[in-house]
Amino acid sequence: MPIKLPPQLRLLSSSRFSTGASFRSYRASTAFCRIFPFRLKHLWLPPRINGQPGVRRLSTRSFRPRPGASSGFTRGSRENARASKSLIEDETELNDMVGYLRTNSFSGRLTSEDEDDNADRARNRARSRDSERNRGQGSLKKRRESEWDDFGESSRRKNRSNSVNSFSRSSRYGNGLDGELEDDDDDDDDDNAEKFYSRKKGFATKRDNGNANSWRGKRNEGNLDSRNLRKGRMNLRREAKHREEEEDGVSFEEERKRVMGGLGELLSEESSSDVDEGEDDDDEVFMKNVSSAFGLENNNVKGGQRSSARKTDSYLSETRFDQCSISPLSLKGIKDAGYEKMTVVQEATLPVILKGKDVLAKAKTGTGKTVAFLLPSIEVVAKSPPVDRDVKRPPILVLVICPTRELASQAAAEANTLLKYHPTIGVQVVMGGTRLALEQKRMQANPCQILVATPGRLRDHIENTAGFATRLMGVKVLVLDEADHLLDMGFRKDIEKIIAAVPKQRQTLLFSATIPEEVRQICHLALKRDHEFINTVQEGSEETNTQVIQMHLVAPLDKHFPLLYVLLKEHSADNVDYKVLVFCTTAMVTRMVADLLSELKLNVREIHSRKPQSYRTRVSEEFRKSKGLILVTSDVSARGVDYPDVTLVVQVGLPVDREQYIHRLGRTGRKGKEGQGILLLAPWEEFFLSTIKDLPITKATLPSVDPETKKKVERALCHVEMKNREAAYQAWLGYYNSIRKVGGDKYRLVELANEFSRSMGLDNPPAIPKLILNKMGLRNIPGLRSK
Numbered sequence: 001m002p003i004k005l006p007p008q009l010r011l012l013s014s015s016r017f018s019t020g021a022s023f024r025s026y027r028a029s030t031a032f033c034r035i036f037p038f039r040l041k042h043l044w045l046p047p048r049i050n051g052q053p054g055v056r057r058l059s060t061r062s063f064r065p066r067p068g069a070s071s072g073f074t075r076g077s078r079e080n081a082r083a084s085k086s087l088i089e090d091e092t093e094l095n096d097m098v099g100y101l102r103t104n105s106f107s108g109r110l111t112s113e114d115e116d117d118n119a120d121r122a123r124n125r126a127r128s129r130d131s132e133r134n135r136g137q138g139s140l141k142k143r144r145e146s147e148w149d150d151f152g153e154s155s156r157r158k159n160r161s162n163s164v165n166s167f168s169r170s171s172r173y174g175n176g177l178d179g180e181l182e183d184d185d186d187d188d189d190d191d192n193a194e195k196f197y198s199r200k201k202g203f204a205t206k207r208d209n210g211n212a213n214s215w216r217g218k219r220n221e222g223n224l225d226s227r228n229l230r231k232g233r234m235n236l237r238r239e240a241k242h243r244e245e246e247e248d249g250v251s252f253e254e255e256r257k258r259v260m261g262g263l264g265e266l267l268s269e270e271s272s273s274d275v276d277e278g279e280d281d282d283d284e285v286f287m288k289n290v291s292s293a294f295g296l297e298n299n300n301v302k303g304g305q306r307s308s309a310r311k312t313d314s315y316l317s318e319t320r321f322d323q324c325s326i327s328p329l330s331l332k333g334i335k336d337a338g339y340e341k342m343t344v345v346q347e348a349t350l351p352v353i354l355k356g357k358d359v360l361a362k363a364k365t366g367t368g369k370t371v372a373f374l375l376p377s378i379e380v381v382a383k384s385p386p387v388d389r390d391v392k393r394p395p396i397l398v399l400v401i402c403p404t405r406e407l408a409s410q411a412a413a414e415a416n417t418l419l420k421y422h423p424t425i426g427v428q429v430v431m432g433g434t435r436l437a438l439e440q441k442r443m444q445a446n447p448c449q450i451l452v453a454t455p456g457r458l459r460d461h462i463e464n465t466a467g468f469a470t471r472l473m474g475v476k477v478l479v480l481d482e483a484d485h486l487l488d489m490g491f492r493k494d495i496e497k498i499i500a501a502v503p504k505q506r507q508t509l510l511f512s513a514t515i516p517e518e519v520r521q522i523c524h525l526a527l528k529r530d531h532e533f534i535n536t537v538q539e540g541s542e543e544t545n546t547q548v549i550q551m552h553l554v555a556p557l558d559k560h561f562p563l564l565y566v567l568l569k570e571h572s573a574d575n576v577d578y579k580v581l582v583f584c585t586t587a588m589v590t591r592m593v594a595d596l597l598s599e600l601k602l603n604v605r606e607i608h609s610r611k612p613q614s615y616r617t618r619v620s621e622e623f624r625k626s627k628g629l630i631l632v633t634s635d636v637s638a639r640g641v642d643y644p645d646v647t648l649v650v651q652v653g654l655p656v657d658r659e660q661y662i663h664r665l666g667r668t669g670r671k672g673k674e675g676q677g678i679l680l681l682a683p684w685e686e687f688f689l690s691t692i693k694d695l696p697i698t699k700a701t702l703p704s705v706d707p708e709t710k711k712k713v714e715r716a717l718c719h720v721e722m723k724n725r726e727a728a729y730q731a732w733l734g735y736y737n738s739i740r741k742v743g744g745d746k747y748r749l750v751e752l753a754n755e756f757s758r759s760m761g762l763d764n765p766p767a768i769p770k771l772i773l774n775k776m777g778l779r780n781i782p783g784l785r786s787k
């Protein structure tokens, strides 16, 4: 019988918490042709890796080359441009900030005096915000009304980043600017806008049909070892890249460091905007019930879901959990969760972690990293001597840090599942979007040994919660989930602070699906020298799941909305159980696209950081359990979120960076299931492809959009609220302004922005406040209208 969760529990309910009855039988797409009929007309897809389980069915008739269609796919050379990154965030404020950043943080370093000053101001603001929250005043409204305050808050990030500019990736996740960063605590992954730039001018793409053809030929050589082929391709690419770097006399990474050093954190803003008033009671109930409810829900669903979805088992190892030295109580919990064999990453990491070693682990998306770090952590708690009930400040033994609220909730839910038979071990979550005072009360009333937290909120507690620092001195295991993101500039200061607050003598576990070289170089910040790096992604194989088909479509901006509509219509028509994520560049663009698709009568929901936490939780839970739904989202859903059975991920416009592309794509194809990914770019965005050229992404020819459909979309655009289109325009401008390769030429940027405006049906681009234009460094650029 389905178990009905109270609303406050739904945040934590993941796929497995849904009841079997709530799932219609999932018939995984049997072939690509069922998913995209248009590809029959326009596409040719090569059979994917020969012999890969679960992908053979893709080489059906729909993948046979159509005469004359071959030019639609090029996998060969892509442009020379190099990309790099930076970040952005909060949408409304962000737009402006970018300009400010440009003029201030790029060109000059703030002095340490500036830094301290700003940091102090920010701290004071944070404190007064908290006290406002405690008094129950509406901080959301306040924040919206006080742009300058927000800007100051963001500058805290900027200053922080300036102080640690030696880390090249820092600037990637500029949480804060794009209005997306509203996960109030700086913690959010939200709309991190990365900047791509290249020292080389121009985005010319040398399409090399010869290469494409030879690649196809290789793919079709069924007898050849596909892994060797992949390796060969990768080596060639690597060599080519090195050659490019040598020619320039400066490496891509160095260039990125030079340009981006400093920008990073500033974009990560601590906002208090979406603390939901009136959620307190819900939260209380939530914490009381969390342990039992999760276990039960999970139990009910797992089996049904596992048996009904078509998937490959390649992510599973042959090792069973009971072959490892795990406590009987944990084994019972694992069994109830429906887990029998370990996933590959669990098999690889568990024995090492159980020995007490520090581990940096990399494994593909959707392959069970959460259990991989939670299970051995629980074992540490289970082996620790019990603490007297009357100890005033019982130690926190395991501290798990996650970059977003959704992820923190999800990890806590998974922990509760595993802890079903450990009645004496408790888990709690602290994260932005709920009241600090409420969490303080809860932690006092119900001390736990395992704490899951978002970084900003944890830091708040370290600084403002009496006795909390003492409790942290008990930490034996520190986990950084999405470690590369957490060690990035946007979170760096918080993480440093947190690391300083836990004992040196501890075990540290860093997990992610992407671990760029820069993170390898700075992981000593958290890890012991003798840590083990466990990489379950084989050398020479791509970082994405092989059973996910990846394509990119390149079309002028004015075609994007009609194309998106056609893609979604066709996909939903062909898949009864379709479940689609559409990623957009910023929160405001997300809102506008969601409005448009709703006008077009598609079954759509939206989620982004401009929405209050209660709404985000509700929509997230609905999407988790639904079939036949499209979720238009900003990067709040990019990392870690475990929505089951997503059939298609569409990314519209530039992803923040290569890693973000991989994580977004990773929302489909989880647990070995099949999936599709489409990246929709404008011709001038094609330079991004060079950053993912080692991934098996192919170019697709455009599906045709008939005149009637085009008109329909245009009419629907007219019905999208003017203010939402205006906000999207401004956000779009802010986002791309921050991408050096685009924003480096302001005149061109404005031309492109106005093209985007026209694509929304606004021939006359919306006017932007002078102040914001100034901040963006766009004053007096022809084509812009100011007010």
Ligand SMILES: Nc1ncnc2c1ncn2[C@@H]1O[C@H](COP(=O)(O)OP(=O)(O)OP(=O)(O)O)[C@@H](O)[C@H]1O
Binding pocket: 015, 016, 338, 339, 340, 341, 342, 343, 346, 363, 364, 365, 366, 367, 368, 369, 370, 371, 512, 513, 639, 640, 641, 642, 666, 670, 671
């Ligand atoms: N041993 C197992 N057997 C079967 N399913 C498992 C096992 N371990 C974990 N899972 C399930 O696999 C799914 C994906 O796990 P998880 O979210 O931890 O992936 P991940 O590797 O962290 O992905 P991402 O990189 O996107 O964060 C979850 O639904 C989880 O419950």
